[in-house]
Amino acid sequence: MFKELFRKQRKYATIPSEQAKKEIPEGIMQKCPSCGTILIAKELEKNLKVCKSCGYHFPMSAPERIGSIVDVGRFFEYDAELLSEDPLSFPDYTKKLKQDQEKTKLNEAVVTGEGTIGGYPAVIGVMDSRFRMGSMGSVVGEKIARAAERATTKRYPFILFCASGGARMQEGVLSLMQMAKTSAALEKMNREKVLFVSVLTNPTTGGVSASFASLGDINIAEPGALIGFAGRRVIEQTVRQKLPDDFQTAEFLLKHGQLDMVVSRLELRDTLIKILEFHA
Template identity: 60%
Template sequence: MAIRNFISLNRKKSKGGVVIERKKEKEFPADLMTKCPECKKIYLTKELDNNFKVCPNCDHHYKLTAWERVGCFLDQGTFESLDDHLKTSNPLNFPAYVEKVEVDVKKTGLNEAVLTGVGLLDGEQVVVAIMDSHFRMGSMGSVVGEKITRAIEKATELKTPFIIFTASGGARMQEGVISLMQMAKTSVALKRHSDQGLLFISIMTHPTTGGVSASFASLGDINLAEPKALIGFAGRRVIEQTVREKLPDDFQTAEFLLAHGQLDAIFHRKEMKEKVATIVKLHRKGGVSNG
């Protein structure tokens, strides 16, 4: 853990004048306190972590890592990850691409920008895919698309609901058209899942943009979001320059999409597990089971 040293100046008088000595007072963890980027309140980081990484004052939802999401969404100790062996290649020989990916592998502990696996949600078996914006901004390359597709196929095989948490800047430019192909591949897998009468719940978190928002993120039987999540395809400036109009201040927020019929609901992070578990159980009672 990084340590920040707090130094004070201790003044002592001597015949030759004032001598200044440096004295180490205390040592505190560098991440002891966290300042909210929205309301600017300062909290103990531990207090924030215990509150699902939601600001107690303004309800700002901080970004979660994929493993943090597993911890606050699935039943403890039930998650088993899938396809951790898949590795990113460099199909376009993009300079330093593999090296940058390796940096994020070490930083996040993930093999790519999505974590997939099987677990229990309030006792109900589900397959989940959780995108992590700390890994290449959650961008979708060939491995991300392959892992999500395999997770969908696993849910179809097990006859269980598939749930995805999206957080992405879009398709990964370093893989060119190969990354764009993942939009179609994942969508086809979802169609096959749907043809079996199985449930797909898409949960959009901040941010969900580009090719991810234009493919599997928007194809849920039920589309949900966290409060104030940025959701959209192209950026605000690009759209304004294209349509030559000023867009509303809340454009591309979860609240804007809900008001215009593109989302079914917005759930606070603290209630997300309970609400989604209820949806899954209602679907089970509707006639779809593991048998």
């Protein structure tokens, strides 16, 4: 017993062998980029990909977002067959589209359809930043415009989750035209007094933030979301001023009247149900 008590302690750390490393499956743990906390992946998914330590909102895919918001088994997709072309013969564009389709199992950067949320019917659109950074090409604009038109016809509220790096450069001016097309479809909704709720997630930038993302009757954002048109450096060089540290965050925009509310993902479904109930 005494021999064990006074035995000499090792001064070196044991490094796991390569074999031991291989036996640990990838994706079990995930590190929060905000606070550095190591999180168990399954627990993170149960918490809707929100860090329990600091509240950081990890990106969500379109299927994950639909699963967290829409009633189970009550989502019916629109226009899944629409595929992007290569109108400008841009180098490697077709190849990159196929790579993203294989990686995400989606045909484009937005999923649209209709379903119920808390029993209330709605047309729903969800952008997915995994596909070409959620950039807005012709198909993305077309799907959103068609969803708005269906919402107008059915008189269902339209809820759109935005996540985008802006217009898709590989389609040139055709991508910029989607700003006008989607805005016109939303203006028709407005004239018909059909509710449009825009939910801005991280990031929502460029031509998307300058068009349909900012045109909601109610504009909601997730905490800490980056929302803006041009980048910080470009704006600082243009105005020749240092911008606030929280510039282009959801909280900054809320403080300056460009958002109606900032809502945690954990409370978002309940918030949307209350809005739909109020406007039913």
